[in-house]
Amino acid sequence: MIRFELVSLGGVKFSDDVYEILLPTLDGQIGVLPDHMPLISAATHGVVSVRHNANDRDDMMDHFAISGGVVEVVNNTLRVLVDEADHADEISEAEAQKAFELAHKMKAEAKDQVSLEHAQSLVDRSAVRLQVAGLKRRHRR
DSSP: OEEEEEEETTEEEEEEEESEEEEEETTEEEEEOTTOOOEEEEEOSEEEEEEOSTTOOGGGOEEEEEOSEEEEEETTEEEEEESOEEEGGGOOHHHHHHHHHHHHHHHHHOOSHHHHHHHHHHHHHHHHHHHHHHHHHHHTO
16 A cells, blocks of 8 residues: 545645555656655646555546645655645536636636736636546446
């Protein structure tokens, strides 16, 4: 097992021993299993998926929407430090859809580079939250 700690600015979102974690980095999605080599990397907006036990099916995994942050793997401990992290159960798909549409509208109406970058950040955030909400819906069937 590997100790997984997901920490946001709001506090600890997850801390437990698990079998596998899939997470987004600047170099693409990586999987972390027990005895993973030491690693420090940057996390990007995306989905973190957690498999609690080796025999768990994909539909039993927990999913989190995260903003960018830092990933550290050392001595069978994975720490992910991010600004925001939301568990699938904390996300309303309808609200995520509204936020996604509003962010796209803001992007289309941006009048300067700062506004455009802010709107793009909101598009990215809401797209990930929508993706996690969709995973929750499909796996709860």
